[in-house]
Amino acid sequence: MRVLPANFAVFGLLLSLSCGTTNLAGQAPAAGSKTKSPVEHANFIDASDRLKPGFQARAYHSSHKYIMETIGSGVAAFDYDNDGRLDIFLVNGASVPNPAPKGTIPQKKGPEDWNRLYHQKSDGSFEDVTERAGLKGVGYGMGVAVGDFDNDGFEDLYVTAYGGNRLYRNNGDGTFTDVTEKSGTGGAAAQGDTWYTAAAWVDLDNDGKLDLVALRYVHWDFEDVWCGEHREGYRAYCHPDIFPAIRPMVYRNNGDGTFTEKGVAFGLDKPAKGLGIALADFNRDGKVDLAIANDSMFEFLYRNEGDKFSEIGLTAEIAVDSEGKTYAGMGIDFEDYDNDGLPDLVITNLAMQKYALYRNNGDGSFNYDTYSSGIAKMTLLRSGWGIRFFDYDNDGRKDLIVAQGHDLDNVELNFPQLHYREPMLLARNVGEGKFVDISSEAGAVFREPWVGRGLALGDFDNDGRLDAVVTINDGPAHLILNRTESGNHWLTLLLVGHTSNRDAIGANVRVICHGQSQYATVSTAGSYLSSSDKRVHFGLGDSTEADVEILWPSGIRQRLQHVSGNQDQALRIEEPAK
Numbered sequence: 305m306r307v308l309p310a311n312f313a314v315f316g317l318l319l320s321l322s323c324g325t326t327n328l329a330g331q332a333p334a335a336g337s338k339t340k341s342p343v344e345h346a347n348f349i350d351a352s353d354r355l356k357p358g359f360q361a362r363a364y365h366s367s368h369k370y371i372m373e374t375i376g377s378g379v380a381a382f383d384y385d386n387d388g389r390l391d392i393f394l395v396n397g398a399s400v401p402n403p404a405p406k407g408t409i410p411q412k413k414g415p416e417d418w419n420r421l422y423h424q425k426s427d428g429s430f431e432d433v434t435e436r437a438g439l440k441g442v443g444y445g446m447g448v449a450v451g452d453f454d455n456d457g458f459e460d461l462y463v464t465a466y467g468g469n470r471l472y473r474n475n476g477d478g479t480f481t482d483v484t485e486k487s488g489t490g491g492a493a494a495q496g497d498t499w500y501t502a503a504a505w506v507d508l509d510n511d512g513k514l515d516l517v518a519l520r521y522v523h524w525d526f527e528d529v530w531c532g533e534h535r536e537g538y539r540a541y542c543h544p545d546i547f548p549a550i551r552p553m554v555y556r557n558n559g560d561g562t563f564t565e566k567g568v569a570f571g572l573d574k575p576a577k578g579l580g581i582a583l584a585d586f587n588r589d590g591k592v593d594l595a596i597a598n599d600s601m602f603e604f605l606y607r608n609e610g611d612k613f614s615e616i617g618l619t620a621e622i623a624v625d626s627e628g629k630t631y632a633g634m635g636i637d638f639e640d641y642d643n644d645g646l647p648d649l650v651i652t653n654l655a656m657q658k659y660a661l662y663r664n665n666g667d668g669s670f671n672y673d674t675y676s677s678g679i680a681k682m683t684l685l686r687s688g689w690g691i692r693f694f695d696y697d698n699d700g701r702k703d704l705i706v707a708q709g710h711d712l713d714n715v716e717l718n719f720p721q722l723h724y725r726e727p728m729l730l731a732r733n734v735g736e737g738k739f740v741d742i743s744s745e746a747g748a749v750f751r752e753p754w755v756g757r758g759l760a761l762g763d764f765d766n767d768g769r770l771d772a773v774v775t776i777n778d779g780p781a782h783l784i785l786n787r788t789e790s791g792n793h794w795l796t797l798l799l800v801g802h803t804s805n806r807d808a809i810g811a812n813v814r815v816i817c818h819g820q821s822q823y824a825t826v827s828t829a830g831s832y833l834s835s836s837d838k839r840v841h842f843g844l845g846d847s848t849e850a851d852v853e854i855l856w857p858s859g860i861r862q863r864l865q866h867v868s869g870n871q872d873q874a875l876r877i878e879e880p881a882k
Contacts, residue, residue, distance in 0.1 A: 331472055346696060346730060346746035347787040348772075354429045354783060359363055359394050359420050363778035364410075365713065366402035369541045370526065372466060373400075373768030374711040375501070375579075378447040378833030379775045382459050384437075385478055388873050389424040390762045390837055392773055394781050395463060396420065397443035404526035407495055409467040410444035419445055419463065423478075428765055430783075438480050445469025446685075447758075447833035451505025451514045454558060455806040464500035464518060464833075473561075482646075488563050489516060489555050496525040497550060499559060504581045504829035507805045507857055508570055508613075513557040514805045519596065522539060522547035541712060544599045544632075549575035552596075571612035577601055580636035582830040584586065584647035590859060592810040592825075595622070597633035597651045597832075603660075619669070622649055622662045626672040630655040634636035635691040635759070635832035640664075640823040641702045642737055647825065650679075652688030652706060652832070655715075655722045659683040659691070659706070663737065673737060679704075682741040686726055687711065690759025690832040694770045698792035698843030700822055701733040707756030707774045707832070725753035728774065747785055762837030766872055768794040770841055775834075794842040795852075795867065798874040803858040803882060807838055814853040815842045839874045858882065 352358065365373045377395040384391050388420040398410035398417050412418060419441035422430035434440060443465035450459050458474035471489045472480035484490045492502055499521045505602070508515040524547050531542035551573045555563035567573045580597030587593070591608035598604060602623040605612040617623035624630055642648065648666035653659060658680045662670035674680045687710040693702040706724040715722050730746045731739040743750040758775035765771070769786035774784070795815060799808035811826040823838040844850055850863045856879050867875065 318503070333649045345788075346742055347785050347789070348730075348747040348749050349787055350749040350752070351783045351785045352780060355392070355422055355781065356429060357432060359422075359781040360416070361394070361775055361778055361781070362397040364397055364400045365778060366400060366404075367539065368466040369405050369531070369539045370400065370404065371541050371544070372444060372499075374541060374777065375521070376446050376757060376777065376833065377442070377748060377775055378502075378758035378835070379773050379781065380448045380461070380828075380835040381451050381637075381760040381764070381773055381837050382450045382828070382835065383422065383837075384459055384474060385420070388766070389426070390764050391424050392422040392430060392781075392783070393439070393448055394420045394422070394775065395448050395758070395833070396441065397445040398467070400444070406525050406527045409682065412441060412443070413833070418420040424764065433478065436478060438482070439472060441465070442470060446500060447502045447514070448835050449503035449505050450828045450835040451516075451809065452806045453505065453516070454561065455513065457806065459807075462503050462505070462516060462518070464503050466499045467606050468498070469500050469518065483561065484522060488565070488665060489518075489825070491518065491553055496523050496783045498706070499524050500553075501579050502581045502829075502833050504583060504594070504827075505807070506583050506809055506827075506829070508554070510591075510857055512801070512803060512805055513559050513595045514807065514809060515557050516555040516563065516837070517594065518553045518555070519576065519581055520552060520575050521579065521599070523550045544577055549577050549601060551575050552578060556570060569612070571609075571614060572606060574604065574615050576604060579634045580651070580830070580832050582636045582638035582649075583810065583827050584638040584825040585810075586638070586647050587668060588645065590855065592857070595636060595638050595649055595793065597636040599632050599634065601630055603633050603651060615706055616668075621672070622670050625658070625660055625782065626655070626674070631660065635689050635706070637691055637830045639693040639702060639825065641693050641733060643701065643820065643822055645737055645821065645823055647823075650691060650693070650704065652691045654687045655685050655710060655719075659688055677737055678739045678741075679731070682729065682731060683738075685721060686729065687722075688729070689757045689836055690763050692759060692772075692775065692831050692836065694761050695841065695843040696730070696770060696786055697732075697788050697790045698768065698794045698845070699790065700820070700843045700845045701735060703733045704731040704739060705729070705759065705761075705772060706731075707754070707759040709755035709757070709777065723753065727751050727753055728756060747787075749782070754782070755779060757832060759831050760834045760836045762839070763841065765798060768796070768870060792846065793848050793869045795844055795850055795869040796841045796871070796874040797840050798838075798851065799840070799854065800877045800878050801856065801858070802879045803860065804856045804879055808855040808856065808879065812855040813840050815844075815850045816853065817844065817847050817850040844869045852877075
């Protein structure tokens with residue numbers, strides 16, 4: 305491997321190397337081509353028995369049908385002890401009285417309500433280390449965001465909840481310290497303003513320190529709101545339309561362990577009903593932008609103007625679907641699925657709405673490609689939550705994985721064609737902007753009906769194939785290992801910032817081979833209430849090496865040539881000095 309000077313002239317330079325797939329003539333296929341390298345059927349297995357003891361999420365469904373019961377919860381895939389193996393953090397609910405008086409704050413009554421941290425051992429099994437780590441949690445848990453806010457080399461946790469957010473600083477010895485009060489990141493305490501959902505670590509002002517964006521769902525408190533019946537004797541959950549939207553809380557990192565709420569100053573202050581947040585530099589101006597999935601209102605796209613953000617969802621044409629309708633935005637991802645260098649958006653929603661796929665046009669606007677991509681047909685009767693682009697077969701194109709299940713436990717009473725429990729979706733990217741549903745051939749785990757919610761990605765066994773962990777509403781967590789045999793190669797990168805934030809969140813990474821490129825943004829955000837591995841993963845097809853170009857958040861540009869793939873551990877790349 306040879307590292308070139310950081311100030312190379314053209315970040316977009318194309319190089320003629322080998323990466324991805326080749327056709328029979330030995331030439332690289334054109335961008336968007338359907339040519340694929342040989343691959344056996346997708347094969348995923350449920351390895352949840354490795355979580356010892358097993359995890360059981362608690363939703364506490366009640367006869368009063370509190371909307372909170374349908375929402376949670378999230379999961380994080382991250383390496384908290386820097387041993388090179390991914391660990392799992394699972395968010396859990398809390399006991400709720402039935403009925404619950406106005407002003408109720410759900411409490412974790414015992415171990416059955418605790419959030420859980422599972423440490424991966426060298427044999428691939430997971431041990432519950434929650435008590436030692438100090439991560440039992442408080443309140444009715446919702447989401448989790450992973451990021452090294454103090455740049456000490458250890459990943460910290462921010463856990464959202466109804467009833468109190470918590471910031472846990474990683475001590476580096478297997479334990480965490482609750483620094484919420486000192487840091488000032490606990491969230492608003494006013495009654496009805498404490499329902500937090502998804503969160504993201506991102507350096508908003510590019511000062512080398514991670515800031516925190518914490519979404520809130522709606523202005524809501526426990527009270528006996530009657531929202532009608534599906535049928536006589538069956539009470540209905542309230543629609544989010546009847547509750548007011550509420551702006552996110554945005555915490556600027558002061559660099560001394562404290563944060564200051566700066567939502568208005570940053571321009572990130574539009575009232576929303578946020579359930580998902582993702583980040584990418586959609587217009588390639590070197591500044592990270594934010595996308596927010598909102599429930600039953602306009603979807604948001606915040607463009608980074610340098611000193612603050614502007615919400616441009618309507619003008620960018622991602623606020624609604626192709627018919628101008630809002631939908632129940634829940635999960636979200638912000639990645640380049642067609643390898644044109646421009647991050648695209650996908651947002652999940654409920655049955656009869658069709659998941660929204662927005663292709664980036666490169667002129668500040670997006671095209672609603674749900675129909676042309678094939679996504680409409682495969683998702684019309686499905687309800688999606690956690691979603692991520694990922695290259696499951698390492699062929700150089702990003703596929704889709706979705707955790708699914710309706711929010712209404714009695715939906716089949718009025719709509720027998722819909723289902724409360726649904727199998728996951730695996731959609732293969734076949735090029736030319738098209739996806740094909742291959743769930744039925746991806747293994748038994750993709751035929752199991754679940755009430756899916758959170759989803760996080762990462763290579764848990766370091767075999768070069770991306771795996772997933774999924775949470776179930778009022779059910780167990782599932783560790784899903786990728787056993788697909790493709791013969792393709794891979795490259796996994798661990799970026800370490802120095803002038804930039806240490807996690808390199810917001811860095812743009814380009815892998816080049818066969819005259820073709822793939823792109824990724826370093827991030828732990830995206831999906832639904834969840835946090836994925838910060839390492840970036842690329843499928844290399846039949847190539848064993850590639851060139852890598854990195855645009856760090858600091859503006860430093862770096863190029864590495866002839867980087868070898870198929871390494872047992874992620875290749876660590878340090879940010880060079882300016």
